[in-house]
Structures are given as C-alpha cells and as structure tokens.
Amino acid sequence: MGIKPLLPGRLGFGTAPLGNMFRSLPEDEARATVEAAWDQGVRYFDTAPFYGAGLAEIRLGDALADKPRDEYVLSSKVGRVILDEVEDPAARDLGEKGGLFEHGRPNKMIDVYTADATLRSIEDSLKRLRTDRLDFVWVHDVAQDFHGDRWLEVFDTARTGAFRALRRLREEGVIKAWGLGVNRVEPVELTLDLDEPRPDAFLLAGRYTLLDHGRALQRLLPAATAQGVDMVVGGPYSSGILAGGQHFEYQKAPAGIIAKVERIKKLAAEHQVSVKAAALQFALAHPATAAVIPGATRPSRIAEDVAALGEQIPAAFWTAMRAEQLIASDAPVPTV
Numbered sequence: 001m002g003i004k005p006l007l008p009g010r011l012g013f014g015t016a017p018l019g020n021m022f023r024s025l026p027e028d029e030a031r032a033t034v035e036a037a038w039d040q041g042v043r044y045f046d047t048a049p050f051y052g053a054g055l056a057e058i059r060l061g062d063a064l065a066d067k068p069r070d071e072y073v074l075s076s077k078v079g080r081v082i083l084d085e086v087e088d089p090a091a092r093d094l095g096e097k098g099g100l101f102e103h104g105r106p107n108k109m110i111d112v113y114t115a116d117a118t119l120r121s122i123e124d125s126l127k128r129l130r131t132d133r134l135d136f137v138w139v140h141d142v143a144q145d146f147h148g149d150r151w152l153e154v155f156d157t158a159r160t161g162a163f164r165a166l167r168r169l170r171e172e173g174v175i176k177a178w179g180l181g182v183n184r185v186e187p188v189e190l191t192l193d194l195d196e197p198r199p200d201a202f203l204l205a206g207r208y209t210l211l212d213h214g215r216a217l218q219r220l221l222p223a224a225t226a227q228g229v230d231m232v233v234g235g236p237y238s239s240g241i242l243a244g245g246q247h248f249e250y251q252k253a254p255a256g257i258i259a260k261v262e263r264i265k266k267l268a269a270e271h272q273v274s275v276k277a278a279a280l281q282f283a284l285a286h287p288a289t290a291a292v293i294p295g296a297t298r299p300s301r302i303a304e305d306v307a308a309l310g311e312q313i314p315a316a317f318w319t320a321m322r323a324e325q326l327i328a329s330d331a332p333v334p335t336v
Contacts, residue, residue: 001228003136003177003201004290008073011280011309012044012293013037013302014234018059019052020103022247025297027059034063036299040306046203046232046293047129048077048140048181049121052104054128061129069131075203076129077140077181078121078162083108100250113142113158115165122169133174137166138181138203145183155187159194167197177201179229185220192223201290205234206249208286210242210264210279210327211257217328221288230290233283237294242279243301260326267320276304277311278321284309285332 018030037045045064047056057076064072085108122134142158144151166178177200180188188202202224208216208231224231237243241253241261248257261275268275283292294305318333327333 001198001200002230002290003232004230006073006135006176007291008043008071009041010284010289010291011042011305012046012073012232012291013042014293014295015045015047015056015060016051017056017295017297018047019050019056019101021051021100021295022103023297024103029297030059031063032299033296033302034060036302037296038064038067040302042302042306043072044075044291044293045072046075046138046234047125048080048138049082049125049128050077050080050101050109050140052101053107053109054082054124055101055104057125057128061131065130069133073135074129074131074133075136075138076122076125076134077138078118078166079111079113079140079142079158080109081112081117081121082124083110111147111154113139113154114161116161118162118165135175136177136179136201137169137175138179139163139166140181141183142180143182143184143187151187155190159191159197163191163197163199170200179203181205181234183207183235185215189220189223192220192227192229198227199229201230201232203232203234203293206238208233208283208289209236209238210282211238211248211260213331214328217286217331221286225288229288231286231288232290233292235294236279236283236292237276238279242275243294263324264321264326267317267324267326271314271317271320273313273317274308274311277308277313278317280305280308281311281313281334282327282331285334287332 086106087108139162142155147154169175179199179202181203183205239247241248321327
C-alpha cells in the first residue's frame with residue numbers, strides 16, 4: 001500500500017484553477033502555467049472532471065500531449081459524470097461550494113458513484129486528457145460538504161460501487177493506486193475502518209494546513225500511518241489565503257482567519273521566512289504525506305512553489321509558531 005514509491009517528487013500540480021475556478025483563465029495563460037510546472041521539474045499532475053466540467057482535464061491533456069507519458073504521474077477523479085447536455089453554470093447545485101466553477105464549461109454534471117459510472121468516468125477522462133491511462137484515481141467529494149445529510153448514503157453507494165471497481169482495476173494493473181479525494185476527514189476515517197476495499201492513499205484538501213490540521217493530526221493520520229496509507233495534501237495554501245489570496249474554504253475569508261494569517265505573517269517576517277515556504281514544508285513534514293499539490297494560474301507561481309520547498313526555515317520560527325498556538329504542539333515540523 002501507499003504511493004510514495006510511485007511519485008517522482010514531493011511537489012505536484014493541482015489543476016482546479018485550470019477549470020476557471022473563481023475566474024476565467026485565458027487559454028495561453030493556462031498552457032504557460034502547465035509548461036512552467038514541467039520546466040520546473042514537476043512530474044505529478046492531479047485533475048478532475050469537476051474542475052470546470054472537464055475544462056481542466058482538456059487543458060492539461062493539451063499541454064501534456066507532447067510529453068513522454070512514462071515521465072509523469074497523472075491522477076484524476078470519479079464520482080461525477082459530464083453530460084453533453086448544457087445548463088446554466090450558475091444554476092448548478094454544488095453544495096457548500098456553489099459557484100466555484102461558474103466560468104467553466106456549461107455541460108451538465110451528475111453525481112454518481114456506481115461501478116458502471118466509475119468506468120465511464122475514467123473512459124471520458126482519458127479522452128479529455130488525450131492519454132491511455134491514469135496512474136491514481138480518487139473518489140471525489142463523497143462527503144457532507146457536497147451531499148449534505150445524504151452523504152452517508154452516497155458513501156455507501158461509493159463503497160459498493162466505485163471503491164470495488166477501482167480495487168479491481170488496481171488488481172488488474174489498469175491503475176496503480178486508488179483512494180478518496182475529499183475536503184473532509186470523516187469519509188477517509190470511515191474508509192480506513194472498512195475491512196475491504198482498502199485504499200492506497202487519499203487526497204485531503206484543506207485539512208492538513210497551517211490553518212487547519214487538528215483533527216487530521218490527532219485521529220486520521222495515525223490510523224493512516226498504521227495502515228501504510230499515504231496522504232496527498234491538496235490546498236496547502238487553504239484556498240489561497242496563505243499565498244496572498246482572499247479565499248478560505250473556497251469562500252471569502254472570514255475576519256478570524258484573516259487575523260490568524262496576519263499573525264503567521266508577522267512571525268514569518270520576524271524570522272525572514274516566506275509564508276508559502278512555511279505552508280508547504282509544514283504539510284510535507286508529516287511522515288504520512290507523500291506530496292503537496294498547490295494549484296496555480298500563473299507561471300511565476302510555480303517558480304515560487306519550487307523555491308519555497310528549498311527555503312531554509314529556522315527552528316526558532318516553528319518554536320514561535322507553537323508558542324503562539326498557531327500550530328499544534330505535537331505537529332511534526334521540518335528539521336534544518
């Protein structure tokens with residue numbers, strides 16, 4: 001189990017922004033950003049049908065079409081099928097995440113986690129990505145933030161449908177690994193409690209960051225580590241607020257979060273540390289973490305991410321963060 005041996009590095013590229021998340025991204029800017037990631041040595045790319053109703057997959061596939069397929073690792077997600085039918089993007093029911101991709105393609109998407117839908121979703125993704133295979137497949141958003149009070153019912157459908165289909169594909173060698181791609185810890189905890197099927201890893205967005213890591217640290221990650229299940233950290237900048245943006249949890253950041261970020265910035269400035277470096281290196285310091293996959297919409301952001309990974313952070317900074325109760329006292333931190 002686990003995916004660490006399969007990854008070419010600890011920094012990946014999350015493609016939600018390529019699906020026009022929050023804003024409409026020009027085609028040339030999207031292409032240049034992927035090219036910049038490649039030129040900076042990034043070889044793990046994560047995407048999903050949900051990102052702009054297939055737009056991110058199409059853009060990523062076009063950008064990688066001339067790259068040797070054996071030289072990079074690719075993951076996408078299942079749980080949503082994109083239809084040819086067109087609808088008003090503003091009318092989509094996206095749970096608590098309404099409006100995220102209002103600038104994406106207008107195709108209608110349906111939530112469906114059965115085995116047949118899983119196979120169809122993968123087939124459709126392969127066409128949009130212009131490739132013959134996926135390395136990892138994540139079951140996407142099978143949690144309360146998208147399904148409300150029905151989420152346990154949806155989870156059970158995924159357990160008997162998508163989970164088993166992906167296990168079979170892994171056993172047949174069609175994919176290398178599978179797991180959950182979610183913004184909540186509860187479905188991952190449930191999955192780890194199952195006798196079968198057993199995941200290889202999970203992609204957890206926003207729940208192991210400088211701003212939010214308590215529950216994952218105390219309950220989820222010890223269980224995952226004991227079972228040899230790795231974690232990919234999505235959203236290490238907490239929807240952008242830790243990288244100079246204004247969003248947290250995909251919404252405008254509330255006053256309390258802004259105040260906490262300002263405290264982190266103050267300590268970072270005192271110790272001559274960039275907040276990006278602190279965010280990425282904190283997420284990677286946990287032994288369960290296999291990779292971080294920040295998103296980007298500009299080529300310059302990729303270079304910043306690469307530089308942040310190599311930045312030397314003094315131990316005194318982490319001591320101060322703990323003293324100010326900005327990170328948990330028992331959270332692993334990088335060593336100099």
